[in-house]
Amino acid sequence: MTTRPLKFWQGVNQALHQEMERDEKVVLVGEDVGGPGGPYGVTRNLRATFGPNRVRDTPISEATIAGLGVGAAAVGLRPVVELMFFDFCMLAMDQIVNQAAKYRYFTGRSLPLTIRTMSGSGGSYGAQHCQSFEAWFAAVPGLTVVMPSNARDAKGLLKSAIRSDDPTLVIETFGLLTARRDTPVDEDFLVPLGVAETRRTGDDVTVVATGRMVDRALEAAERAAADGVSVEVIDPRTIAPLDRATIVGSVSRTGRLVVVQEAPAPFSVAAEVCALAVEECFGRLRAAPVRLCAEFANVPTPQDLVEARVPGVDTIHAALLKVAE
Template sequence: MTTTVDGVRSLKYWQGVNQALHQEMDRDERVVLVGEDVGGPGGPYGVTRNLRATFGPNRVRDTPISESTIAGLGIGAAAVGLRPVVELMFFDFCMLAMDQIVNQAAKYRYFTGRSLPLTIRTMSGSGGSYGAQHCQSFEAWFAAVPGLTVVMPSNARDAKGLLKSAIRSDDPTLVIETFGLLTARRDTPVDEDFLVPLGVAETRRSGDDVTVVATGRMVDRSLEAAERAAAGGVSVEVIDPRTIAPLDRTAIVESVSRTGRLVVVQEASAPFSLAAEVCALAAEECFDRLRAAPVRLCADFVNVPTPQDLIEARVPGVDDILAAVTRVTGR
């Protein structure tokens, strides 16, 4: 790992998360970390390593396997003045904490008029071979809840910057990290004041012919597809929303209005998903400018399998994205 002159390092995704936690816990003693295996083991994948050694067992706590109460620990602690970060190991485990997240945390400001500076970290996506109860992508459920901010960093830089913004935010934020990208690298500012703002999309590649909106693991695949499309003379714009609630509607509408074509690529299945929402947005706001029907390029509407080749058969690959781009552009 080397630091360039402008303070940017190539970090792995997990290092971005780890650096964010170290920096924010160092900066503000009200920040605490709570979850299964986060302390001694440093998390099942080492994401939280060295935090307990650095900040001590009072602020970094290993919990029992009690997802509902893990979420509640964050709510109650935030209500009495802390800025907790709670980890629910896999997205699928959030379902055990649904009441605390949806009925309690998301409504705290509505009921009390007060802030609830709570960050919930979890991990989704089918990057590992953990099967149908560890690899699901239902981020849209939480994006449909008033009072929750939901972010989905797709790379190390955003993993760091979005998590730091979430911790500094005064309202509950669900940070859905992407399984399968934990060791993927991206140049990331080391500065402790580097933040990625909540609610702001990033245009990862500019283009004129078609807008590809992608999340999680699908962002890198879309960039690769865009590179290949460019060789064929098709100019693809790739937008990573980064925050899915509230969605950066302005960035998407601006892009689609300009290109007239939209492909949304995600690891979730299509029905009632982010892709459905983005296509509805395009239909409502860009109808007169659309030159082709929007496309939802999503995982098949089946459960997530375990073997890697079956996983790949279920989710969009680079070839699939290229084919969708070709289809909407007619080239």
């Protein structure tokens, strides 16, 4: 399969272009997604290619945008809705949680809705624009939640989400927008929903990392290898439904678990992964599971303080050596 290096945002753009070209029922709606290509330029050139009827700018009303998406999906379209910041999903909770996620339960019919949003603290946007709420939505029955960590997965997961007949929340990450990875250009390239990827194999410690923490975990694992500690790194890619089998299989073999995320620790995805390890691998654990997460505090604006709040490579490396003792 032919590949070429793409930035994260380019992977998203290519996925949207290919799916809109493939299926005329795919439409894109959101704030400034037309002319300027969205606030981050991710949707650039799509209106010029597919026209204003399929790429529609909306008022600044997240409830309206999400509600439009639910309605469009209910009548047979495949809308891709963009909510500019993950924080703003709070303004569309009823539409996402009570309408979209429950539509199949209420009606027995499909609702092919994709919601794209931007998360994480890599953009210095402050306490009201950089929060990580993935655990909130992962706890909602009927809603698929994905969190790509690179351009390849950003493209493949988004294409799978658009083709899915059920609502999917795609959480992109500020700090990854310009990160490059070799990405298949084939229009049939997909990354399956609900399937984790083992990014590095190892025998001593299992690391489960999400979003922009994946690359940091990989770098820390490389350092740990020089210290004689063999680390396996798993990228869940899909948060809900979680690929439990891949995680359990790895932890059962290594006996040690470190979970790294950009969200705070309490009631989080990291907490769920640790609980899974204790429930399914208790007799094979050689050490207590470890969570490396953001500080339980509001997100600051200055980037140096932002980085001090989340796990860095040095912190992850030290945790790997300690848990392997």
